[in-house]
Amino acid sequence: MEFVMEKVKEVLMILPNLIGYMMEKLKEVLMVIPNFFGYLFGKLEEVLMILPNSIGYLLGKVKEVLMLLPDLIGYLMGKVKEMVMIFPNMGGYIMGKLKEVLMVLPNLGGYIMGKMKEMVMVVLDSVGHMMGKVKEVLENLVGYMVGKVNEMLVFLQKSNLIGYLMEKVKDVQMVFEKLVRYLMIKFEEEFPADTRAEQLHHLLVKYVIPIISLVILVWFLYYFWRCCWVCLQKVIECCGECLRFCWKCCFGVGQTTVKMMKAPGVEGLRIPRLPFEANPAAYFRSLRFPPLLPLSKPLLG
Structure with a gap:
């Protein structure tokens, strides 16, 4: 608090000098203002003295423009008349050129149609030539493939490969039938009809269920090992x-x-x-x- 009071005292001691300095500067500004206004009024008088001469100069220039305006209007009217006189000739020229174009247009259309017909004919000839070539290639390819198939068939007929294969298929079929017949006989011998249900139940309980349990256990152990x-x-x-x-x-x-x-x-x-x-x-x-x-x-x- 004492520090603040000391600073306030210092400010109060400096304040009179500051106010005096500001008053001196204000007096200097007030002394300069009359001279400034005198300078402004002097310049304004000079402008007012020059203004009549400027207005007279501008009015003279306006009079000169007004005196030249009739001549300018006459010149423009003459040019307009010349253009109006030239316009019929220009219209006749344009119409003549238009007639020439219309006369040439039928010949141009016939020429274009002829060229289009020639292009169409060339395209048709090219397409026909290409189709002929494609047809020749396909005929040659089909002929080659048919010849190869015929050669294979002749070879198979000469070598009797198909007959040999059919005999082997028949042999396999006979062996399979014998195997099935033998298995059926053995099944009938091992499992008679009167005790078949009991034997199958005994086989299921004694062998099938333990094998399935063993498979599940092996799978579980493998899964445990992996995870x-x-x-x-x-x-x-x-x-x-x-x-x-x-x-x-x-x-x-x-x-x-x-x-x-x-x-x-x-x-x-x-x-x-x-x-x-x-x-x-x-x-x-x-x-x-x-x-x-x-x-x-x-x-x-």
Whole structure:
């Protein structure tokens, strides 16, 4: 508060001098104003003295223009008359040229139609020539293919390949029929009609259901191997790393040779410096999956 009062006193002491300075400047401005107005009035008198002469000059120029105006109007009227006199001749000239064009137009139309007919004829000839060539190529191609097919048929007839194949098909069919007949006989022998239902039920319970169960178990184990074994392996690896770290921390193994550092992002934890410097990205990536991964590879390398 005392500081503010001191500043107010300083301002009050300076204020009279400031007001005096402003009054002096105001007096100087008031002394200059009469001279300024006198200069303005002098210039205004000069302009008023020059103004009559300027108005007279302008009026003289207007009179000269008015005196020249009749001559200009007469000149323009003469030019208009000349154009009116020339216009009939120009109209006759234009009409003559138009008649000539109309006379030439039928001949031009006939010439254009003749050229169009010639172009159409040329196009038709070209298309006919192309169609002939395509027809020749197709006939040659079809003839070549038919000849090759005939050659193959002749070869098959001479070599009796089709007959041989048909005989082999018949042999296979006979063997298949014999096999089916033999299997049916064996089925009838092994499973008589009177005890067939009981034997099939016994076979189903004794062999089919265990085989299906074994297949399901194998499939489940394969699925477990594909999906869960990797995760289990990671968990076992992380547990092993944790045990190694606890062993080193508790028994002091390697504390004198391995340089340690503060773990970034984890308060109160120290990790080996060399593994972190070798692969810092792996350490920061392991922080996203606590609590196992941050304590495994980033800590011990």
